[in-house]
Amino acid sequence: MGKNIQPYSVLVVDDNRVNLKLIEKSLSKEGYQIHTADTGPDARASALENRPDLILLDIEMPGESGFEVIKKLKDNAATNAIPVIFLTGVSDVDAKLKGFDLGAVDYITKPFHPQEVLARVRIHLKLSIATNSLIQSQAGKLRQVTEAQAAMLPQPDEFPGARFGVYYKALEAAGGDFYDILNISENITGYFVADSSGHDIETSYMTASVKALLAQNCTPVYSPLESMKMINDVLVEILPPGKYLTACYMHINRSTMQATIIQAGHPPVVCLPVKGEPYLVLTEGDILGMFPDAGFGKVSVNISRGDRFFIYSDGLVESADNKVTWTSGADSLLPVYNSLRQVPFKDVPEAMISQLFGNGCHPEDDVVLLCVEV
């Protein structure tokens, strides 16, 4: 065996030393590293210290029984993934059922043959290896999705003329929230925030599609409303049944000093005028990607240098736990925007999240918060 090869390890637990030795001899000959314990507490201590790949556990032991040992192993995050095979009497059906109920993967009846023990150890190690491999593979794919999604989200330093700050947090690897910044011309910038139904892998592909559609359709040729309608028409065709987005598209023209906001079932934009109190820019519109003849809300606002706009997803203002929807939640946050007036626009999203969720509370959903300064 090479120096770097770690043998698979098995913890054998039995109060009878003959049984321990018999299994130890049989398995060690086949290359397994064996740890032994003859009481329940020793077994648990060994499991924690040695992290064996598998545990063979006698049920009927004086003091702490095998059942209690399994239960405690399964209750401990450090040991609950270790497969346990229990050793029990041939006729003891109740014990077998109870062992499975507590989380054991198999049983071996006593008296046992060492070759049967070996065969069961092998098969359960193979299953464990396959399961771990599957978990690693899935985790790796989700990491790739997370990285790909992160790469699709523009950072403020990449778009200095857009003058925005952002906070983005996905609760799961494949986040449902999404934003994009579009340099439409030298003085026209598009800001897009969307929240898609679902948080699965399919959602991340939807994100990529929407980003491509934005790049194709948010151009000086089309008005903001036309851009959203064209994107909607394509999404209606390509999205799977039941999938849709709520979205907000804000188009700021720094030459004409006008902002146009298109709403597609999304929480209202907040405007914080440089001189004046913050207010919700209210308008209604259908969701994106569901209806071929969708109608979107449109509001145009005359803007001044230093005005700020906040576009966000419902995770900022909603709380299922506290039964708060964005229709009531959005309004209640207006004083918070006002209180951060002196904070540089790039830092406002982080500051606002700290203020809202900093004291031990956490968002219950994905959150994206964009602060745009004219």
Place this chain on the structure above:
Amino acid sequence: MDFDDLASRLEMDREDFLELAGLFVTTTQGDMDKIRQAMSGLNPADAASAAHSIKGAAGNLGFEKMADLAQTMEFQGKDGNLDGFDAHMEDMEKMLQGLQVLL
């Protein structure tokens, strides 16, 4: 008692089997002490537990008569019945001594 046959049933060599058989004698003597204590303390549950230990080890090594006797004692103990345990222990002692002589 054919140790070569018992060893081959377990797919072990004779030397390993004899080591296990020696360990069996030691552990079984300990279990029998526990049974004696349980008998004098009129504690059939403890007697059953020690008999269960003997049964498992004897069965695994192929000492079937000892395993059968230990099972009888275990079941009786679980039923709260220590009747005939003196005779059972005498038989067990004889079988264990017989094994010890052969080792």
